Amino acid sequence: MTYDLIVVGSGSVGAAASFYAAKAGLKVLAIDSGHPPHDIGSHHGSTRIIRHAYGEGSDYVPLVLRAQALWDELARESQTEIFHRAGVLNLAPDGAGFIANAVASTQKYALPCQVLSAAEVRAKWPGVAAPDGWVGVYEPQAGYLLSENAVGAYVQLAEKAGCTQLFGQPATGIKHAAELVEVVTADGQRHRGRKVLISAGTWVKKLLPFLPVNPVRKIFSWHRAEGGYREEEGFPAFVVQLPDKTQYYGFPAIANELKVGRHDAGQPIETHEQRLPFGEFAEDSTEVSGFLRGILPGVGASLRGAACTYDMSPDEDFIVDTLPENRNVMFISGLSGHGFKFASALGEAAACFAAGKEFGVDLSRFRMSRFAVKMRP
Ligand SMILES: Cc1cc2nc3c(=O)[nH]c(=O)nc-3n(C[C@H](O)[C@H](O)[C@H](O)COP(=O)(O)OP(=O)(O)OC[C@H]3O[C@@H](n4cnc5c(N)ncnc54)[C@H](O)[C@@H]3O)c2cc1C
Numbered sequence: 001m002t003y004d005l006i007v008v009g010s011g012s013v014g015a016a017a018s019f020y021a022a023k024a025g026l027k028v029l030a031i032d033s034g035h036p037p038h039d040i041g042s043h044h045g046s047t048r049i050i051r052h053a054y055g056e057g058s059d060y061v062p063l064v065l066r067a068q069a070l071w072d073e074l075a076r077e078s079q080t081e082i083f084h085r086a087g088v089l090n091l092a093p094d095g096a097g098f099i100a101n102a103v104a105s106t107q108k109y110a111l112p113c114q115v116l117s118a119a120e121v122r123a124k125w126p127g128v129a130a131p132d133g134w135v136g137v138y139e140p141q142a143g144y145l146l147s148e149n150a151v152g153a154y155v156q157l158a159e160k161a162g163c164t165q166l167f168g169q170p171a172t173g174i175k176h177a178a179e180l181v182e183v184v185t186a187d188g189q190r191h192r193g194r195k196v197l198i199s200a201g202t203w204v205k206k207l208l209p210f211l212p213v214n215p216v217r218k219i220f221s222w223h224r225a226e227g228g229y230r231e232e233e234g235f236p237a238f239v240v241q242l243p244d245k246t247q248y249y250g251f252p253a254i255a256n257e258l259k260v261g262r263h264d265a266g267q268p269i270e271t272h273e274q275r276l277p278f279g280e281f282a283e284d285s286t287e288v289s290g291f292l293r294g295i296l297p298g299v300g301a302s303l304r305g306a307a308c309t310y311d312m313s314p315d316e317d318f319i320v321d322t323l324p325e326n327r328n329v330m331f332i333s334g335l336s337g338h339g340f341k342f343a344s345a346l347g348e349a350a351a352c353f354a355a356g357k358e359f360g361v362d363l364s365r366f367r368m369s370r371f372a373v374k375m376r377p
Contacts, residue, residue, distance in 0.1 A: 003029045003164075005354035006183050006193035008171045008207065009200035011041045012147070012340050013332050015154035016070075016347020017197050021354045022161035028354075029191055030163055031183065033170040036155055037148040040272065041201045045220055045306055047251050047259060048147045048340035049237045051088050053113050053139050055098035056316070056338065058105040062361045063345050065109070070344035071145060078153035081146055086252050087236035088142040089128070091121065091295075094135045098241045102137040114138045125235060127228040127298045144237045144251055147340055154347070166191075174198070174207060176326045197350045198331040202309040203272065211319065212373050213334045214312045216268055217275045219284050220261030221305035223292065225253040229299060239263075240295055248291045258299055260288050263337060266310065278305030310337035320346070320366035322353075 004026035007014045011032070018030040034040045050068060054060040068083075075082040092099040106113040116136035121128055130136065159165055166185065174196065175182040181196045198207055202215045229235045231252035239249045250260035265287070269275055278284055284305065292299045313319050313334030323329040330353050332346050339346070345361065352359040 003027045003193040006196045008198045012043045012343035013346045014199035015151050017350035018163045019154045019158040020348045020351035022163040028163040031166045035167045037151040043147045047144045050341035052142050053102040053105040055102045058108050061105050061109045067342045067345035080153045084143045086143040088139045089236045089238045090137040092241035195354045196329045202311045204333045216266040216310045218266045221302045222257040224300035225258035229253045312336050318366045320363045321368045
């Protein structure tokens with residue numbers, strides 16, 4: 001059997017790619033080391049924020065708007081809870097690049113956002129102790145995604161659309177033949193495809209060692225939070241950058257538990273085994289305490305936590321390209337801790353690549369050529 005597309009890594013991006021390619025009538029094989037959704041990659045922990053007014057740069061806005069449309073479509077098609085329009089508050093001192101980019105995104109793309117002074121933020125959400133001189137960008141149309149539901153829905157829909165799934169089986173190598181690409185799995189089988197997508201997340205360097213991607217252990221935790229912090233009271237998801245440039249994110253409390261994490265920092269790791277569970281590092285229990293005391297003072301003690309991984313690129317922008325020695329192999333990597341919201345659209349882009357079609361959003365800023373790195377097989 002020769003597949004039109006072999007997807008190596010059926011997590012956030014790969015599951016979406018396998019669905020869109022199978023739906024387009026292509027013969028697809030999706031391979032994964034685990035049984036997605038699972039907790040050995042980067043998509044566990046229930047929720048991921050989707051922001052439209054993009055603090056990392058307005059160039060991301062067309063991609064996130066396409067992604068949002070696809071998430072909404074996925075919810076309808078799978079009859080699964082995928083997205084909560086809880087709103088997102090971006091908050092930082094006036095003049096911070098993150099806030100300037102968010103404001104620029106709203107202006108350039110006419111996003112329905114509100115730019116708020118610190119006093120307006122405090123009046124709207126009394127649980128947020130926004131210091132004077134800070135600025136909030138509130139996005140009522142944004143919110144958060146249920147990440148494991150979304151990956152699960154894509155996996156199921158892909159199977160229904162005819163995708164062959166080989167799960168619990170890591171890919172160990174890629175071999176290039178004249179017309180076809182062979183993907184070798186740990187059981188020694190060779191799978192032939194016309195096109196291959198490598199969307200292996202944190203451990204992509206085992207297959208593509210030249211990639212400038214560094215795995216980092218990250219933690220997040222759930223905290224007791226009552227009055228004023230609940231989603232049903234209108235409390236939004238949030239991203240807050242402090243004056244020292246540290247950045248924290250979180251979600252409205254569900255069943256009185258508010259999930260929060262720190263976006264920067266974490267421990268560089270080289271193997272999955274080094275991703276020790278929450279609580280194994282002394283700093284795990286205090287990582288968000290100062291932030292909560294200062295900005296969300298009504299949020300209480302930590303109830304539990306979990307560990308996850310980021311795949312960091314040097315500039316924290318994504319890496320989307322094909323191999324110079326074989327343009328039939330595409331890779332989507334280096335999502336740097338902010339990629340989930342885009343996974344639907346990146347999956348669609350990979351399905352277009354497999355079908356030989358143009359994708360509607362320009363991804364050229366994510367090419368490898370921006371790094372001084374030699375790509376080799
Ligand atoms: C704590 C935390 C919070 C985050 N918060 C947000 C957020 O709020 N908003 C946001 O947009 N993003 C967020 N992110 C980032 C986002 O979750 C990731 O960027 C995204 O999930 C990565 O998608 P992926 O497809 O690259 O990786 P994954 O979803 O991990 O998929 C990769 C898949 O490849 C498989 N695999 C790996 N190696 C092999 C192999 N050799 N053979 C076969 N299969 C293989 C893995 O098993 C896995 O299923 C967060 C990440 C973390 C860890």
